[in-house]
Amino acid sequence: MPPSPSTRPQAAAPPLRDRGDACPGALRLHTAADGNLARIRVPAGDLTARQATVLANAAELLGDGHLSLTSRGNAELRGLAEDCGARLAGLLRDAGLLPSERHERIRNILASPLAGLDRHTPSDVRRWARELDALLCASESATALSGRFLFVVDDGRGDVAALGGDVSLLAEPDGDRTGPAGSALLRVGDDPAALRIAGPDVPRAALTAAEAFLTAAGASGSGAWRVRELPDGHGLSALDVADALRSAGIGAAYVPEAPAPGTRTSPPYADSSAPGIVEGPDGDRALSVLAPLGRLSVAQWRLLTAIAADDGAGALRLTPWRGIVLPGLPAAAAPGRLAELTTAGLITDPASPWHRLGACTGRPGCAKSLTDVRADATAAVAAGTAVPDEAPTGPPPEGVPVYWSGCARRCGHPHGTWVDVLATAEGYRVALVRPDTAPDTAHTAAAPPPAP
Known part of the structure; x- marks a missing residue:
């Protein structure tokens, strides 16, 4: 029989935060039982092959020889010595992984890992994620966000929209009958309503929504780190954000009943969490693999990086399912490279017991x-x-x-x-x-x- 279903709990009062969050970062190391831990934010999970090589070097030279993947598509190094902080920061800075030291812990941006890679994807929303990251790093007010505040950018397949974003963006298909081409639905927290935003305004609208949260949190006196923590009477709704957008000169159409998180706006899309070969629109292939329990050895990581550099597009994408996607491989090379990754101990088969x-x-x-x-x-x-x-x-x-x-x-x-x-x-x-x-x-x- 299946596991017993949970019973619905009584609603808990939001916590009163009297301090900043203690989330680790690349500069703020966390002391663990196995040494210090560094969490490197990787907005949208995007890494160049060079950046991936730097992370492998850091894990090998400064850490325990492994890399961990998080449920937000970030990377962690463990087993770090007490005195390695400056050296680690230098490596990350030189690789472009620390574009703003004051913002490094707030660059929490999830994006659909297969956006732009499979046959049925809409426009590549990952560009929105990159633009949002640049806006965050240039914003003075954004430094007040918690290291737990989360932006989500979904390409319409519903894969990351259900992952608990504070500000979530769901792309609408080009030419969608209910909205203009290239638009996105913006949601805040668990509000069922949304705002339809024109494509060019999407990144700025997301930042404005985050700034509206900071205003609401300040007014509440709760010290809330996330939208769901705002107390009754001080919550943040789509209508509140619409007012902030209007003040910023950004147009928004109110959508009272937006698609529920996880709903696909247009089928069919590939399952972003499933490992294997992803067929692209132009004959290219992407390889999607998972790390057992989210942990990789430096050798496994270097193999992934080598494949990305030699046969792929020179890039890796980290996923919130603790996996890695390698885009841009020729169709002829993909099966052999996938077999190499299987031999190296990575999960390449969706039927594997390690999947999920x-x-x-x-x-x-x-x-x-x-x-x-x-x-x-x-x-x-x-x-x-x-x-x-x-x-x-x-x-x-x-x-x-x-x-x-x-x-x-x-x-x-x-x-x-x-x-x-x-x-x-x-x-x-x-x-x-x-x-x-x-x-x-x-x-x-x-x-x-x-x-x-």
């Missing part, structure tokens, strides 16, 4: 974790399941991601519907979490205690 399976850092990297969840998840895969073998809930529903967490913080867990495998003092608890439920109140089923 994730885990937090766990022990020994995190002192708060109750167990080595990665080892436990690996053992479960070896046993032919994605959940603890003894869990009475049975296999997870098909297509639903499974995430193993070493403590109740559940760092990096998926959005939407997912199977929560939580380590507790009594053992693993397994629950199906839906968008309208909170994992802490989910109905769970106990399994024997995790390995120490």
Whole structure:
């Protein structure tokens, strides 16, 4: 039987923030049980082959020889020494990965990884993401944003629109009957309404919406880091943003019932989370691979970089599914290169048991974790399941991601519907979490205690 459905929890009051967030960055290192951690923001997941090489060098010279991918398409280095901060910053700065040191933690921009690469994609919305990043880095007011504030730019397939953005942009197809060509729907937080923005104004509208959030957060006195944290009476709606856009000279049409997050505006699109070969519109191919539990060795990373430089477009795209997309390969080269990546231990088959399976850092990297969840998840895969073998809930529903967490913080867990495998003092608890439920109140089923 499938995991037991969660029950709907009572709405929790937004937290009162009396300090800035402690999110790590490239300059603000986080102390972990396995050394210091640096999180490098990679807006839209875009890396040049040269930048990817610099990250590999940093992981090899300064870290533990691995790179981790996050649920926001960013990269992390672990095992860093206390005194490596200046050297790391210099490497990143020289590679163009620190265009503004004052803004480096707020450059949280997700974009559809396959935009512009598959046969049915609309115009490449990743250009909007790049323009938004430039506007952020030039904005004095934007420095007040939290390191957790998230911009989302979806190409219309609905792949990243459901990932919990504070400001979300959903591209509408060119020539769409309900809007002008090249337009986008702008949403703030969970407001079901949206604003239709003309293509040329989209990046500036997104920044203006973020500035409207800062105004609302300041007026509330709550210190809110994200739109969903604004207290009642001080929330931010599409109508509020429309007023801010009007003041900035940006036109916006109010759409009272916008498509729900995750809705495709026009089929068919490829599944952005599935590994394999992606057929492009001009005969080119893209390779999409996943890193087991989001962790790559330097050798695996260098192989990806070499393929991108030698056969691809000289670029890599990091995905929020802890994967990498290599665009621009000739059709003849793609199958052989994919086989190389398979041999190197990367996930290249959508039928792999590692597809849609994730885990937090766990022990020994995190002192708060109750167990080595990665080892436990690996053992479960070896046993032919994605959940603890003894869990009475049975296999997870098909297509639903499974995430193993070493403590109740559940760092990096998926959005939407997912199977929560939580380590507790009594053992693993397994629950199906839906968008309208909170994992802490989910109905769970106990399994024997995790390995120490």
